[in-house]
Amino acid sequence: MTEHTGSEPEVRRGLAGVVADVTAVSKVDPETNSLLYRGYPVQDLAATRPFEAVAWLLWHGELPTPDELDALRATEREHRPLADDVRAAIDLLPLTAHPMDEVRTAVSVVGAREAAGLTALEAAADPDVNLERSVRLFAALPAVVAYGQRRRQGLAPVAPRDDLDFSANFLWMTFEVEPDPVVADAFNRSMILYAEHSFNASTFTARVITSTLSDLHSAVVGAIAALKGPLHGGANEAVMETLAEIGTAERAASWLDEALDAKRKIMGFGHRVYKHGDSRVPTMKAALDTLVEHYDRPDLAALYDALESEFVRRKGIYPNLDYPSGPAYHLMGFETATFTPLFVAARVTGWTAHIMEQQAANALIRPLSAYVGPERREVPGPADR
Numbered sequence: 484m485t486e487h488t489g490s491e492p493e494v495r496r497g498l499a500g501v502v503a504d505v506t507a508v509s510k511v512d513p514e515t516n517s518l519l520y521r522g523y524p525v526q527d528l529a530a531t532r533p534f535e536a537v538a539w540l541l542w543h544g545e546l547p548t549p550d551e552l553d554a555l556r557a558t559e560r561e562h563r564p565l566a567d568d569v570r571a572a573i574d575l576l577p578l579t580a581h582p583m584d585e586v587r588t589a590v591s592v593v594g595a596r597e598a599a600g601l602t603a604l605e606a607a608a609d610p611d612v613n614l615e616r617s618v619r620l621f622a623a624l625p626a627v628v629a630y631g632q633r634r635r636q637g638l639a640p641v642a643p644r645d646d647l648d649f650s651a652n653f654l655w656m657t658f659e660v661e662p663d664p665v666v667a668d669a670f671n672r673s674m675i676l677y678a679e680h681s682f683n684a685s686t687f688t689a690r691v692i693t694s695t696l697s698d699l700h701s702a703v704v705g706a707i708a709a710l711k712g713p714l715h716g717g718a719n720e721a722v723m724e725t726l727a728e729i730g731t732a733e734r735a736a737s738w739l740d741e742a743l744d745a746k747r748k749i750m751g752f753g754h755r756v757y758k759h760g761d762s763r764v765p766t767m768k769a770a771l772d773t774l775v776e777h778y779d780r781p782d783l784a785a786l787y788d789a790l791e792s793e794f795v796r797r798k799g800i801y802p803n804l805d806y807p808s809g810p811a812y813h814l815m816g817f818e819t820a821t822f823t824p825l826f827v828a829a830r831v832t833g834w835t836a837h838i839m840e841q842q843a844a845n846a847l848i849r850p851l852s853a854y855v856g857p858e859r860r861e862v863p864g865p866a867d868r
Contacts, residue, residue, distance in 0.1 A: 492853045503687070503848070508541060508836050509679045517762045520679055521545070526766045529672040534649050534829075535559060537675045538621055541836040542614060555618065556648070562622035563643035563652065565630055568592055569623070570640065573630065582631045582824045583711040587704055589627040593620060594700020604696060610839055613699050617835035620703065624831060625649070628824040629656035632817065650674060653828070658816055665777045666815055669770035673808055676763045677826050679833030685709040685716065689834045693841040694848040706834045707827055713750065716830075719822040721750035722809035726786055727819075735789035739797070751806035752794055760801035767807040774814045783810055 495501050509520050518525045521540050528537050532546070539547040539555050547555060572592045573585050597616055630640045641656045650671035654662040662670070680686070685706040692702040710716035729738045742749060775784045787810055791802055812822050 494853050498850075503682060504690070504841075506681060506837065506840060507544065508833065508840060509681050511681070511762070515762075516760070518680065525676060525763060529675040529766050532675070534671050534674040534678070537678055538832040541679055541832045542617060542839070558618050559622040559649060560643070560645050562619045563626060563656075565626035565640050566593070566623070568596065569627060570630065573627070573634070578635055581711070582628070582635075582818075582820050583707060583716075583827070585631045586624070586627055586824045586827050587707045587711075589623075590620065590700055590704050590707060593623060594698060594704065597700060598698055610842065613835070613839055613842065616699050617832075617839070620700070620835070621831055624828040625653040626656055628821065628828055629653065631824060632657055632821045635818070635820075654815070663777065665773050669774050669811060670815060672766060672770045673811060673825070674829040676767055676804055677808070677829035679830070679836065683715065684712075685830065686834055686837050689838055690841045691848045693838045694845055696845070699835065699838050702838050703831060703834055706830075710823060710826060710830065716823040716826045718750045718803070719805040719809045719812070719826065720819050722805050723813050723819045723822065725750065726783070726790070726810060729786060729790065731782070732785035732789035735786065736793050739790065739793050743797070749794060751809065752798070752802055753800045761803040763804045764802050764807060767804055767811065771807045771811045771814075774811055778814050780814060783814070 507521070509518065511518055512524075515524075520528060520537065521544050523540070523546075528540075533552075535555055536547055536552055539551060569589045569592050572588050576585055576588060597619075626640070626643065633640060638659075641659045643652050644655055647655055647661070648667075648671075651662055651667040654660075654667060654670060682690075688709040689702040689706040692705045693699075713721055729735055739749075771787075772784070775781065787807075791806070795801060809819075809822060812825060813819065817825065
């Protein structure tokens, strides 16, 4: 949106404050500062529902009946194995490539297979087909993320287990150990908390791509590319790197002195939408606390608390979801570079819900710009060279 005052347009850098469209998928309730998925507070969903039920909610608008949940789980389990062509594509990438490159490549391979032989409009148009594609992609991503970590460690992929739910099976395929219920519950909560967040950068990217009548997988690939950036999904990696750099709780204050003097950006704090604290943080912090107790890591909890209290005291800026999720994933055994792919595995549910919503009432997204370059001028002739 560009508002005109006189002859000069008002430019909203970063589209701050601009309402680009309507959505029924999620919103932040200003009265309670709570994130709502289809009207349900996300903290209540995280406390009471498996991730598969929340995925259904985002796609369909209502929580599933027991029969609907069973049907979704049956389809999800059918599509869990790592496909041969996807594994082959990942294996072509160097081990030093960022794991987000693996995930982006994997989704491209799946999309190319799904759209083979179709025209662009055929690949994009059918809502029932796109729902089926969304479920299959949701089911396939854990194997991709798990294999990425395992291949960097020189380990073979682990076959999925049909007797485990989405979250427990994800951990099984990554570590080849049946997870403790405490760990599986914390992971399930993190997946739900990361699943959706309205018109964030990656979701808006997906909607822009969808608005051109491109296909679902292309839109997801674009969203993955947006999420890779440290100002968006990469922030959870930066949090763990910061905590590792500080080392101990006793160093938090002096480290922060140096970081602020150097004008470093401290990741994991602040949010474009939440001005009084991210409503998802208490739920994820409670999950982190259970992991600290389970793994007997009071040192990590002390470091976490020390940096948070110092930063809030000095800047008045509160943590966002990335701050507790980073150390939680670290305690579970995930490599820091795997944190953002975990975000992808969760957010693909929200992305695909928005893609289908965009398709249902589409308008090409094409904003204007305010030109600030040179005025019209003549191209120099040969004699002026």
